[in-house]
Amino acid sequence: MARDETAAAHFDAVVVGAGLAGLYMLHRLRRLGLRVRVYEAAGGVGGTWYWNRYPGARCDIESMEYSYSFSLELEQEWVWTEKYPSQPELLRYIEHVADRFDLRRDIRLGTRVAAARFDEAASHWVIRTEPGEGAAQVAGDDLGRDAGTHAGTDAGETVSAQFLVMATGCLSAVKSPEVEGLERFEGDCHHTGRWPHEGVDFTGRRVAVIGTGSSGIQSIPIIAEQAAHLTVFQRTPNFSMPARNVPLDPETQRAMKAGYPEHRRLARESLFGIPADFPVKSALEVRPEERERRYQESWEKGNLVDILISYTDILFDRRANDTAAEFIRGKIREIVADPDVASALSPTDHPVGTKRPCLDSGYYATYNRDDVTLVDLQRSPIVEITPKGIRTTDGEHEFDDIVLATGFDAMTGALLSIDIRGKGGRSLREKWAEGPRTYLGIGTAGFPNLFTVTGPGSPSVLSNMVVSIEQHVEWIADCVAFLRRRGFASIDATVEAEDAWVEHVKEMGDLTLYPTADSWFMGANVPGKPRVILPYCGGVGVYRQKCDEVAAKDYEGFTLS
Numbered sequence: 001m002a003r004d005e006t007a008a009a010h011f012d013a014v015v016v017g018a019g020l021a022g023l024y025m026l027h028r029l030r031r032l033g034l035r036v037r038v039y040e041a042a043g044g045v046g047g048t049w050y051w052n053r054y055p056g057a058r059c060d061i062e063s064m065e066y067s068y069s070f071s072l073e074l075e076q077e078w079v080w081t082e083k084y085p086s087q088p089e090l091l092r093y094i095e096h097v098a099d100r101f102d103l104r105r106d107i108r109l110g111t112r113v114a115a116a117r118f119d120e121a122a123s124h125w126v127i128r129t130e131p132g133e134g135a136a137q138v139a140g141d142d143l144g145r146d147a148g149t150h151a152g153t154d155a156g157e158t159v160s161a162q163f164l165v166m167a168t169g170c171l172s173a174v175k176s177p178e179v180e181g182l183e184r185f186e187g188d189c190h191h192t193g194r195w196p197h198e199g200v201d202f203t204g205r206r207v208a209v210i211g212t213g214s215s216g217i218q219s220i221p222i223i224a225e226q227a228a229h230l231t232v233f234q235r236t237p238n239f240s241m242p243a244r245n246v247p248l249d250p251e252t253q254r255a256m257k258a259g260y261p262e263h264r265r266l267a268r269e270s271l272f273g274i275p276a277d278f279p280v281k282s283a284l285e286v287r288p289e290e291r292e293r294r295y296q297e298s299w300e301k302g303n304l305v306d307i308l309i310s311y312t313d314i315l316f317d318r319r320a321n322d323t324a325a326e327f328i329r330g331k332i333r334e335i336v337a338d339p340d341v342a343s344a345l346s347p348t349d350h351p352v353g354t355k356r357p358c359l360d361s362g363y364y365a366t367y368n369r370d371d372v373t374l375v376d377l378q379r380s381p382i383v384e385i386t387p388k389g390i391r392t393t394d395g396e397h398e399f400d401d402i403v404l405a406t407g408f409d410a411m412t413g414a415l416l417s418i419d420i421r422g423k424g425g426r427s428l429r430e431k432w433a434e435g436p437r438t439y440l441g442i443g444t445a446g447f448p449n450l451f452t453v454t455g456p457g458s459p460s461v462l463s464n465m466v467v468s469i470e471q472h473v474e475w476i477a478d479c480v481a482f483l484r485r486r487g488f489a490s491i492d493a494t495v496e497a498e499d500a501w502v503e504h505v506k507e508m509g510d511l512t513l514y515p516t517a518d519s520w521f522m523g524a525n526v527p528g529k530p531r532v533i534l535p536y537c538g539g540v541g542v543y544r545q546k547c548d549e550v551a552a553k554d555y556e557g558f559t560l561s
């Protein structure tokens with residue numbers, strides 16, 4: 001293959017991102033004998049678990065499920081300490097994986113991929129990098145921690161690669177609140193998704209948290225314990241259930257490890273990437289007391305999928321959903337002493353499960369503290385951030401610190417922040433102007449040899465992400481092996497296959513209640529973003545089957561050349 005004149009080096013594959021997806025992709029492609037380079041904007045590996053170091057950051061899928069299954073030794077030898085792993089434990093695990101499989105030597109940290117252009121004549125990608133957000137950490141304090149991983153010395157170069165794999169993350173492009181004056185604030189301001197490595201000590205301080213999604217709900221109880229006073233600015237309340245996190249006892253862990261092969265198989269064939277029995281009854285066909293008992297079971301378990309699969313129609317029928325929603329609202333009324341606060345905390349705008357449900361540790365009870373205030377932005381919206389704090393229509397509130405728990409430009413944000421140009425110089429931003437168009441969430445027509453791990457149009461964020469990541473990585477690696485075996489230089493989704501898939505994703509979404517919520521699943525959290533359902537709602541097992549069928553038919557729906 002011809003080398004691009006301007007490229008400093010040529011690789012068989014470039015992978016963008018060194019989170020759970022990028023690391024495993026590197027490992028698989030290397031096993032095929034490919035020469036691979038990974039670029040990571042951050043100062044270390046870990047992706048989500050590198051960036052999100054806010055107080056209380058933790059996974060809400062059980063540790064023994066939210067872990068790689070590709071290495072039996074890793075799976076058996078790694079010892080988890082808690083049912084729901086904390087951010088530090090997850091980061092330790094991912095760093096261990098990077099070391100164990102000797103991945104660091106092919107990773108360039110502190111290096112952001114800024115642009116990628118498909119060179120049709122050479123049938124390869126030309127990739128331009130620049131210093132990433134973590135470049136300073138690589139050069140400074142993080143160098144020791146990531147010793148062995150190549151630092152961002154290559155920032156600002158151009159390389160070429162036959163394959164380009166975007167492992168850029170669904171929740172990696174942070175979103176600030178669209179309010180005036182943030183830059184004028186004289187105190188400290190931190191986004192949960194870019195938390196300082198040294199931590200933040202809120203002792204004796206007046207703190208504001210904007211946002212009550214999962215990040216806000218996890219951090220609020222812990223910040224409340226430290227701060228002199230905490231004020232929570234809530235635009236829309238969310239449904240949350242108690243996590244009931246516990247240390248993992250050796251016996252539970254041993255039993256799970258003994259049963260891993262079957263457990264992992266069931267996870268791969270399941271709806272959400274977690275083994276669970278499919279419900280058989282409608283919520284509307286059972287007596288209210290029976291329903292109440294069933295919901296109480298979910299509440300006791302601390303398992304967020306459980307209530308969604310308690311009955312067949314929770315995610316499909318508003319009346320069925322209302323029974324579960326009302327159960328949780330009842331719990332909020334029981335826990336929160338002030339009825340006005342309880343009412344403000346009770347979601348009525350969206351069905352339960354149509355925004356990602358939250359798991360918490362003492363969230364609702366936090367509002368019973370004298371040193372915690374809830375500001376309901378539906379009653380008094382934010383007008384501006386001032387040098388001293390936050391002004392709502394009710395007046396100015398002064399703070400020492402503002403925490404932005406305002407989420408992410410999900411699923412498309414990281415991809416579209418890169419200037420990606422396919423055949424004929426067409427940009428991905430232009431192609432996706434009305435919403436993402438993909439075939440299987442893995443490829444997009446007109447952008448040959450470009451793969452997206454857990455891209456829009458795949459189950460991705462509606463699942464245990466590690467299960468979905470492994471499935472995509474393995475599918476992509478198998479595809480690359482097939483192309484090389486058969487002597488093809490490129491693969492590109494056909495427009496027909498893509499159109500049909502986009503339609504199918506929409507149809508599946510329309511069968512559910514997801515489109516009724518103003519959620520990030522629908523792109524509704526970012527002003528101006530097209531409103532389309534981003535993940536595929538058909539379930540992890542069904543989706544995997546479809547991907548396997550496509551591969552078995554020599555990549556049906558793709559053009560190979």
Ligand code: FAD
Pocket residue numbers: 016017018019020021022039040041042046047048049050052057058059060061066111112113114132167168169170171172215414418453454463464465466469
């Ligand atoms: P990421 O971990 O996001 O990694 C992507 C990496 O790509 C990042 O490090 C980023 O810096 C890098 N990158 C992006 N663009 C560029 C570029 N242009 N150049 C170079 N580098 C780039 N999922 C679950 O299943 N269960 C959970 O409980 C759960 N909890 C979560 C909690 C939080 C706080 C968040 C934010 C997400 C959570 N998720 C959870 C989703 C989580 O993102 C995935 O589970 C998983 O970690 C994604 O891995 P990834 O490698 O695909 O992406």
Ligand code: N01
Pocket residue numbers: 058059060061171176177178179192210211212213214215216218233234235236356358359377382405406407408461520525
């Ligand atoms: O972000 P979010 P997140 N003014 O988008 C509010 C995963 N995750 O970081 O709903 C005022 O959910 C916004 O209000 P509204 C998980 O997949 C998992 O919390 O748009 N408020 C909302 O309340 C999750 O879904 C865990 O009205 C503004 C909040 O900010 C995903 O990451 C932990 C605003 C954003 O909530 C994202 O979660 C953390 C504005 N201008 C994250 N803009 C686990 O527990 C936004 N908001 C595993």
